[in-house]
Amino acid sequence: MKTLSKNIAALLAIILLLSGYNCFAQGAAKGDVSITLNYFLVNNQVPYLVVRAKTKVDGRFQPVSGISVKLFLDKDSAGTFIGKVVTNNKGEAAAFIPASAKAEWGTTVKHTFLAAFNGNKQYEAAKGDLAVTRAKILMTASSDKKVTAVVFELKDTSWVPVKGVDLKFAVKRMDADLPINETATFTTDSTGTASADFKRDSIPGDAKGNITLVAKVEDNDTYGNLVVEKTIPWGAKFVPVSNFNERSLYGTGDKAPIWLLSIVYSIVVVVWGILIILVASIFKIKKLGKAV
């Protein structure tokens, strides 16, 4: 009994010590997170939002990964909830505007998106918002290789052309978009139209010469990011040449290069031919020996 009491006392002392250690520890100051929102509309289909979270570390912005952000349309309420996203290692997360928000989406031409981070052990709570006017681009391509795009915005219930919007024309490539000519940016006129001549005639397309033209409005304060794409056979036909499974030094045994086979077999035939002749000469010597 006495031993048991001693053990319990020792255990309590340890617990007390550990809890004391915890009590004396000063809570680390939480960091501030900056939340930004971007709006994207690609090919006039369902828009989506991209959330970016960052924090300042040693005077530099660093992405904040793994935090949960709630997105709302216009009001911070259950009916306008877009979704909850978690930032990736680049501090980014994306969400399409769901069908459940369609009713709210149709009520007005201008919307405000809200992003809310409720805070965690590391970071304080933070909010971000973005106001966007609904807009779209329509693109056409004529036979004389001229590309035309018209930017419209929604006013009441009708789409009207917008003047003075900067947009870019480009060809979609694997890593980035390539401008279709030397002019980087075009501005829409009073009819909401901007045109550019296509000057990338020799650019490789797919096997049929198809390339993807892109007209885009980037980071516009009013309209966000609008992108429209069009596939057109203006590129050079490109049939990828693969030498896989052809005769090569790295091929399988039955795919050895002819030159290598020729060299190896020639040497083997010559050397072993000589050796066979020499072996035959042993029999010749033997024959001579028997004749003596």
Added chain:
Amino acid sequence: MKNSVQIANNEIISDLLPQKFGKAGKIWTGFLVVVCLVGVYAYYRQLRYGLIVTSMRDYVSWGIYISNFVFFVAISLVGSLITAVFRLAGVHWSTPLTRIAEMIAVAAIIFASLIIIVDMGSPERFYNLFIHGRIQSPIIWDVIVITTYFFISILLLYFPLLPDIKILLAFKEKSGARLNKFYSFIGSFWKGSPEQFKISERAINILCITIIPVAFTIHTVTSWLFATTYRPGWDSTNFGAYFISGAFLVGAGGVVVAMYVFRKAYHLEKYINESHFEKMGRIVVLMALLYLYFNVNEYLVPAFKMKTSEEAHLNALFNGDFAILFWFAILVGMILPIIILLFKKGRKPLPVFIVGVMVVVGAWFKRYLIVTPTLLHPFLPMHDVPESYRHYFPSWEEWAITLGSLAGVMLVITILARIFPIIPIQETITEQHENVE
């Protein structure tokens, strides 16, 4: 031989006929057999339990087996040096050394082939080389040239033996019944007629011409096993010449050791005299200088650049885990032999023999240094691997098999020396007559 004492034919025959093992010979042979048997037992264990009994793991997949293989291939080149090059160059003083060189070549190439099969783990994998082999791979080239070289070496040993077989059969009482039966089987048809001599001489000349490019190929291809892979220490365009120069050095060293031992054991002082050691000493020093030159190229140039990817490998050699072995191989295998042999006194039989041993031992470790340190320093760092993968020290099975194969080479040479004359009898008699005339 011009200045040497002319020896009567019967005396030559009596001196050079194969002799039965004395007490020392029996002990020596018994010792080699025991070492071989221990190696066979270790190989049994490897077959029974797999390559796990070795210390080779994912990184060091080529250990002392492959080092040993390269060593055997290297030393086998001596057949082409002493026999072919000297014969074609009209060098007559090397006649007493030719058979020793051919015996070493045959024995070494046999065990080079065997040790490769040992390295494969299960011997049936050798069969896969033929059914799945790629002609694009230097490994297949190596199989082809080793087979070819083995065959040429056998022929080069056999053709000059034919006249001696006749002599051996003429002195039946000196050999046992079994040996006489064997001699009859391989050469009773040799009558020594001019036609036979003509065919034999022509065959030997053709062999001498053929063996030189094949010998160069065998060791160049062996060097390409390494140089065609992109690894620190192996990524070199110099490897073919580097390997061949090293092969000639160790081959010459091996002959020097063998000629000293045979001279002592069989009392051949009249045939292998001091001038042979003097001349072989000069050859060894030339080869050592040549090999040292290639070593300077192989190590000094990369060390001057000290590329980050090769730094660990070079530092391990120069002042790291392998430094003792590395400097031993350079000093004992090259620099000291050069210094000793540059002096006339250093080219006396005993010093030349000691230098020969130094060269051969240094050469064995040199092959180990070419093979293993590179594998321990891959370009991509080792991550999350067991500790045993980071180091390599051969297991007792590897040592036993390797020493067994070395003993095997010496056993084959010993048996060949028991069966056949170590010094060509007929050629010695012919040269005596030519000198007298």
